[in-house]
Amino acid sequence: MRTLAIIVLFGLVMAVLPVFGPTDFTLSFLTLMLLFAYLGQGWNILGGYGGQFSFGNTVFFGAGLYATVIVQVQFGLGPWLGLAAAILAGALVGLFIGWVSFRYGLRGSYFALVTLAFAEVFRIVANSVAITGAGAGLQVPLDPAPANLQFVGRESFYWIILALTVASLLLVWQMERSRFGAYLIAIRDDEDAARALGVDIFRTKLKAIVLVGALTGLGGAFYAQMFLYVDPHIAFGVAVSVEVLLVSIVGGMGTIFGPLLGAAALHLISEVARETMGNTPGLNLALYGALLVVMVTFLPKGLFGLATVSAGRLFKFRRS
Numbered sequence: 001m002r003t004l005a006i007i008v009l010f011g012l013v014m015a016v017l018p019v020f021g022p023t024d025f026t027l028s029f030l031t032l033m034l035l036f037a038y039l040g041q042g043w044n045i046l047g048g049y050g051g052q053f054s055f056g057n058t059v060f061f062g063a064g065l066y067a068t069v070i071v072q073v074q075f076g077l078g079p080w081l082g083l084a085a086a087i088l089a090g091a092l093v094g095l096f097i098g099w100v101s102f103r104y105g106l107r108g109s110y111f112a113l114v115t116l117a118f119a120e121v122f123r124i125v126a127n128s129v130a131i132t133g134a135g136a137g138l139q140v141p142l143d144p145a146p147a148n149l150q151f152v153g154r155e156s157f158y159w160i161i162l163a164l165t166v167a168s169l170l171l172v173w174q175m176e177r178s179r180f181g182a183y184l185i186a187i188r189d190d191e192d193a194a195r196a197l198g199v200d201i202f203r204t205k206l207k208a209i210v211l212v213g214a215l216t217g218l219g220g221a222f223y224a225q226m227f228l229y230v231d232p233h234i235a236f237g238v239a240v241s242v243e244v245l246l247v248s249i250v251g252g253m254g255t256i257f258g259p260l261l262g263a264a265a266l267h268l269i270s271e272v273a274r275e276t277m278g279n280t281p282g283l284n285l286a287l288y289g290a291l292l293v294v295m296v297t298f299l300p301k302g303l304f305g306l307a308t309v310s311a312g313r314l315f316k317f318r319r320s
Contacts, residue, residue, distance in 0.1 A: 003173055003256060011166040018155045027154040031226075033267045034161045035219060039240070040247030040259030041168040042215040046208045047245070048253035049172075049181060051188030052107065056115030057216055057244050059097070059122050062235030063089040064217025066126060068224045069138045074131055079149040083221050090217020091210050093118075098209035102202050107191070116241070123236035137231030140224065149225045157226050164222065165260070168215065172256050184208060188254070216244075246288050250295050252302030261303045266291070 014034075018027065039061065047053045067089035068082030101114050126132040144150045151157060175181040183204045186194035195201050224230060243266065251262025266288065273287055299306055 004170075007166060007169045007173060007256075010169075011162065014162050015159065018158060024154055027158050029267060029271065031154065031158045031161055033263050034158075034165045035222065036243055036247055036267070037260040037263035038161065038165045038168050039216055039219045039244045040251070040263055041165075041172060042212045042219070043244045044248040044253060044255075044259050045172065045175070045184075045215075046205075046212045048248050048255070048258065049175070049188060050184040050205065050208050051191075052205060052208070053112045053245075054115040054212075054241075055112040055245070056117070056119035056241055057212070058236050058238070058240040059115065059119040060090040060093055060213040060216035061220040061223070061240050061244075062119070062122060062126070062232075063093045063213075064220030065224045065230050065235045066132055066138075066220075067217065068221040069140055069230045070131060072140050073133075073138045078147070079225060082224070083149075083218065086217045086221035086224075087214045088217075090213040090215070090220070092213070093122075093217075094209040094211075094213020095206070097213075098206045102205045102209075119236050119238075119241060123232045126232040126235060133231070135232065137229060137234075140228040142228060150228070157222075161222060164218070169256055169260070176256070180204065180207065185254075242288060246292060248302075250291060250302055252304030255302070255304045258302055258304045261307075265303060 014030075017030070022030075039057070042060070043054060043057050064086035067085040068079065071077045071082040071085045072079055097115060097118055101111050106114055127135050132138065142150065144152050146156075175184075183194070183199050186197070186199055187201060187204060191201060220235070247259045247262035247266055249262070250265055251260065252258030269287060269291065295302060301308075
């Protein structure tokens with residue numbers, strides 16, 4: 001119950017921040033940080049808890065992003081249907097990729113490369129067909145109104161992504177306590193042993209990737225409503241895949257708060273680097289790569305593992 005209390009407290013504290021009048025820059029920073037914490041939590045379910053590392057989670061993000069924009073621009077329907085379409089698109093893409101991959105026993109680096117390949121295939125297709133606007137992309141008409149999920153101020157987007165992030169924390173907290181979560185962890189630790197104990201490996205992995213696809217597709221829909229534009233590079237580019245993977249690794253894979261800590265750390269480093277070194281092309285990817293090497297070498301359990309060890313040592317020191 002301590003974890004639940006921390007999640008609730010985090011949500012309440014973050015929810016009242018806009019009352020104190022932060023700048024637009026601060027709200028934008030926090031909104032993007034929470035977005036990637038949410039997306040990273042999706043990766044964490046399959047990669048951190050299930051041990052199935054994906055290099056192409058952007059395929060779910062892009063599917064959701066394009067689904068919600070196409071529904072609004074090409075079919076003239078509302079954004080609420082766009083949200084439903086995004087969740088469905090992400091889940092269906094996850095179902096397809098999961099069936100193709102897990103049905104034939106792909107795991108480890110093979111599964112990672114397959115997800116990366118699918119992301120690239122989707123990018124090429126989106127760059128070529130008319131319904132996606134091809135290389136020019138699609139733009140949602142600006143019409144600020146709550147019914148259109150468009151808002152004049154940044155606070156509304158901040159509260160929406162905060163709600164999604166808190167919901168993802170609660171989802172993973174509940175998953176840890178469920179049989180499904182136990183199955184995922186068993187598969188991560190020793191897939192052959194889990195199979196011998198009667199765990200349905202294929203079904204568990206498939207459920208996990210469909211869940212990840214739905215969550216990440218919803219994240220793509222949020223991005224679409226916030227920026228009102230999509231093109232193949234934004235939807236299926238490598239940047240999103242790299243960042244959602246890193247926030248979990250840096251923060252701590254297989255932990256509830258790891259993606260949140262990782263997103264905060266990565267975005268702080270990115271902003272500090274931008275202020276000190278300017279908008280150098282490729283700077284973020286270079287920094288992320290260096291940080292990944294450091295974390296894997298010296299802090300394999302991430303920032304959450306470091307915080308846990310430090311707290312334990314402090315507690316022992318005070319008791320002594």
